[in-house]
Structures are given as C-alpha cells and as structure tokens.
Amino acid sequence: xxxxxxxxxxxATEGSKSQQAYAAVTARIVDGTYPPxxxxxxxxxxxxxxxxxxxxxxxxxRLEAEGLVTFQRNVGATVAGIDPTEYLxxxxxxxxxxxxxxxLSAPLIGVxxxxxxxxxxxxxxxxxxxxxxxxxxxxxxxxxxxxxERCPNPHLLDLVHRGWNRLASLRSSTFRFVxxxxxxxxxxxxxxxxxxxxxxxxxxIERAAxxxxxxxxxxxxxxxxxxxP
Amino acid sequence: xxxxxxxxxxxATEGSKSQQAYAAVTARIVDGTYPPxxxxxxxxxxxxxxxxxxxxxxxxxRLEAEGLVTFQRNVGATVAGIDPTEYLxxxxxxxxxxxxxxxLSAPLIGVxxxxxxxxxxxxxxxxxxxxxxxxxxxxxxxxxxxxxERCPNPHLLDLVHRGWNRLASLRSSTFRFVxxxxxxxxxxxxxxxxxxxxxxxxxxIERAAxxxxxxxxxxxxxxxxxxxP
DNA sequence: GAGTACGAAATCGTATACGAAGGGTAGGCA
DNA sequence: TGCCTACCCTTCGTATACGATTTCGTACTC
Numbered sequence: 001x002x003x004x005x006x007x008x009x010x011x012a013t014e015g016s017k018s019q020q021a022y023a024a025v026t027a028r029i030v031d032g033t034y035p036p037x038x039x040x041x042x043x044x045x046x047x048x049x050x051x052x053x054x055x056x057x058x059x060x061x062r063l064e065a066e067g068l069v070t071f072q073r074n075v076g077a078t079v080a081g082i083d084p085t086e087y088l089x090x091x092x093x094x095x096x097x098x099x100x101x102x103x104l105s106a107p108l109i110g111v112x113x114x115x116x117x118x119x120x121x122x123x124x125x126x127x128x129x130x131x132x133x134x135x136x137x138x139x140x141x142x143x144x145x146x147x148x149e150r151c152p153n154p155h156l157l158d159l160v161h162r163g164w165n166r167l168a169s170l171r172s173s174t175f176r177f178v179x180x181x182x183x184x185x186x187x188x189x190x191x192x193x194x195x196x197x198x199x200x201x202x203x204x205i206e207r208a209a210x211x212x213x214x215x216x217x218x219x220x221x222x223x224x225x226x227x228x229p
Numbered sequence: 230x231x232x233x234x235x236x237x238x239x240x241a242t243e244g245s246k247s248q249q250a251y252a253a254v255t256a257r258i259v260d261g262t263y264p265p266x267x268x269x270x271x272x273x274x275x276x277x278x279x280x281x282x283x284x285x286x287x288x289x290x291r292l293e294a295e296g297l298v299t300f301q302r303n304v305g306a307t308v309a310g311i312d313p314t315e316y317l318x319x320x321x322x323x324x325x326x327x328x329x330x331x332x333l334s335a336p337l338i339g340v341x342x343x344x345x346x347x348x349x350x351x352x353x354x355x356x357x358x359x360x361x362x363x364x365x366x367x368x369x370x371x372x373x374x375x376x377x378e379r380c381p382n383p384h385l386l387d388l389v390h391r392g393w394n395r396l397a398s399l400r401s402s403t404f405r406f407v408x409x410x411x412x413x414x415x416x417x418x419x420x421x422x423x424x425x426x427x428x429x430x431x432x433x434i435e436r437a438a439x440x441x442x443x444x445x446x447x448x449x450x451x452x453x454x455x456x457x458p
Numbered sequence: 459g460a461g462t463a464c465g466a467a468a469t470c471g472t473a474t475a476c477g478a479a480g481g482g483t484a485g486g487c488a
Numbered sequence: 489t490g491c492c493t494a495c496c497c498t499t500c501g502t503a504t505a506c507g508a509t510t511t512c513g514t515a516c517t518c
Contacts (some may be wrong), residue, residue: 016302016471041499052473054283057500058290065294067384073245074479074500093384100325155296155322159388245501270469281503286470303470303509 017051021059024049029068029079030168036081066162068169084224091217094163098148099210101160103202105150117146121189128183133176174220181219188212246280251288253278258297258308259397265310296395320446323392327377328439330389332431334379346375350418357412362405372418403449410448417441
C-alpha cells in the first residue's frame, strides 16, 4: 500500500513507518488537529495511518521524550496541555538555550541572512496594523530561526527546536493574550539585528536574545496575573 | 525468573519491562560493560534480560534520544563514542544549562546543603594527594548535584541530568587528562559556595558556575591541542 | 593478483496475537 | 436515595513470527 499509492509522494513518506508516524502525529499536534488534552489512542492512530501499532507506539514515546505528550503507564498518552507553569518553564529554558544558540551562530550569519531576517521583521511590522496573532507568531518563529539556525553546536540547536516545538502545541501564542508585546518585540528584533551586524560581543548578543524572550514571558505572566489574580 | 523470585524484588524490577531494559542498558553503558563503539544487538540484549526484543527496542530508542547511543536504520545501535567534538558540544551545552540550573536553585539551597557540598569538596581536596581521577570525578558530580538539584525548573534539571549522563559514558574523565585542573576546580567550588552563601545575584552565580565548567573544557582543549597539534 | 558480483547469514522493521491493567457502568444493598 | 461492588469494555504491554535490508564472505573473471 505504501508503495502503490505514495510513490515519490512527499517528504513524509521518507524512511521508516516510525518516522512517518512521528511526523504525522507531530504535524497534527502542531496544526491543532489533536488539541491539548486530546487522548492519543494507539490503535486509532495506527489504523488512521495504515500501519501497525508498533511504529505508532515508538513515535509516541519519542514525542513523550520531547515533552509534546504526557504518558501514563497502562492508561495512554494525551497531548501535553498549556499548563501556565509548564509554559513558564518552557519559555525560561528556551530563553536560555535560544540566547546561547543565537550568540554562537551570530559570527556565522551572513549579509543574506541578515537581509532575510530584516525582511521578515518588516513583514511583522506591517502585520501590526490589522493584527493577526497566528501569522505574527509564525513570522516570529521564522525570524528567530534565521538567527539561531547556524548555531554550530547541534545539541544546543536541537534543544532550541524542541523548545519551539513545545510552544507550537499552544498555537494561540502569547501575542494573542498580550498584543501590546508585539510592537516592542519588533523593535527588539531590529536591535538584535544591529548587534549581529556590528559583530558585537557574544555575551552581549546572548543577553539581548535572552532578555528579548524573557520579556515576552514576563508580559504573559503580568497579563495572567491580572486575569487570574 | 523475574516473576517467580522477585516479588518486591528491588528498584530495578519496578515498572514495565521497557523501563527495566532502559535501566539495565544504561547501567551497562555507564559502568563500562558496554564500551563506546560496542554494538548493541537487540536480540542478544533481549535474551540476556529475559525479555522480548520489543521493550529493548524501546529502551534503545530512548537512549538514542538522550544521545548515549547512535542509531542507524537497518543497521543497529552502537554506544556513542568519545568523539572530542561531541565532548566539546556536550560540555558547552552542559555549562549553559548547569550554570542556569545552579543559579535558579541557589535561593533554595539551605545550610545543610551547603554543609554537604563543602564536605564533598573537602573530600576532593584530600583526594588531591594520591590522585584518583575516577573517584575525583564521582565526587565532582556529587558536589555539583547538590548545587543544581533544587532547581525548580524540571525541564532544565532534566537537561542537566542528560548532560551528565552523556559525560558519564566516558568514565575516564577530563581530570585523567588534565590533572592540573583538579586543584583549580576545588578552589572554584569554594568560591561558588561563598557566592551562594551570601545570596549573590543570580547572574553572578550563573556566570561563576558556567565559567567553572568552561574552564574545565578549555583545559581539556588546550591539552588535546598539545597532544594532537 | 585485484576487483566485482553473487549468495548466505545476521539483524532490523513491522504485523499480528494474546494477556493484563484501568475505568466506566449497571446492579444490588444499606 | 445514595453508595459500594462486580462485571465488562477499552486500551495498553509484550511475545512471537515473518518480511526487508544490510553486510560479509566467497568465487569468478579480467
């Protein structure tokens, strides 16, 4: 079946069924088909993907290791929720690793990268008018990806990706709750680009990138505190 | 054997077979039964542990996610090696996350913790006389564990544990190669304790903890460069 | 003598099957 | 009427079995 229908299908058809299952489930979590709290039943997913439960099981375990799903023995897996505490920890960790990754990749960033990042940021600025949180968040990720993707330390880069993945599961980004943060964010992006352009000290870049993210977290916390005192 | 003899056996018998397999394989990697480069054959391990290949497979995948083993499709898993580059990346990442974890846990560290850490450090100081790299390394881990273990951010703490685990796979620690680093390390430990005692700024503690580890890395790199120019 | 091609052994990947543990519901008893 | 218990159903956990893929050894040819 796999060969017949999907010949040179798409990137998802690559490799083992486990990988396919992983890709498929991840996509569904990120795009919201499986909302937070949704129960992931192995047999159902397996049937859905046209494979056996074994590869699905492996995929779920991998997702568990990455924190996108929680797992309970003999009970099953559920899509990890948007627990505010969880959010805090994830953002805190991400600020740390992304800050470092950005600093490490800064010396390797060329003019083309800078231009691309700036273009994305300008798009974000334009987006401020008729504000669309989802679009803004997507652009935000794209912007930062340009900045950290050249990080030479693969472990660190992997941690950054995991952090973003976890955040992706709550699609209704921070900016939905705290739209006021969006404008400041765009300005800080420009400042970050300047630092990289002028080959600033690694420490300085790391601090800037880290506090940029921390500020978003703080804005969210302040908002959450106002809403649920 | 597992069911008949071991009723409330021991901690290793807890939970699923997958967890048992994970614990067993991890232990063998850390204690050197499976040296770096050793090929992990599923069927052999399964037979050895008295279980089927499925749980073993899951355990291996988990170890892969943690970086203790490398995996190749349709080929198998091998215990991850001591590639100097890998070491650099791991230490770099560890310095980052451990520094942050130490800073975050500092306010939660009580006098008892300080006393224990200091006792361990004194033991390390005594150990400097008839130097034993393995013992020194074990004490070193114990010392740092006291300092970061109270970190309230579980993700971050998990990353620190993973980092240490990966380093544990190369038991012949840095201090074997660079014994001169040991004395400086003990002194820096004392400085770190002082900072925590006097409730220093979080940034300051983070910087101190990070550069402590970075210094160890640098010492190793300098040594490696001397040896293999 | 070296390189290549073919075949066999080893090992992984996945499917299917069965036993076990949890949760929900219905029925009975206080 | 409310709570407790027993049963059943759903879903997971593991074993076994078979097909797929890779690798190593050997023989043949240039």
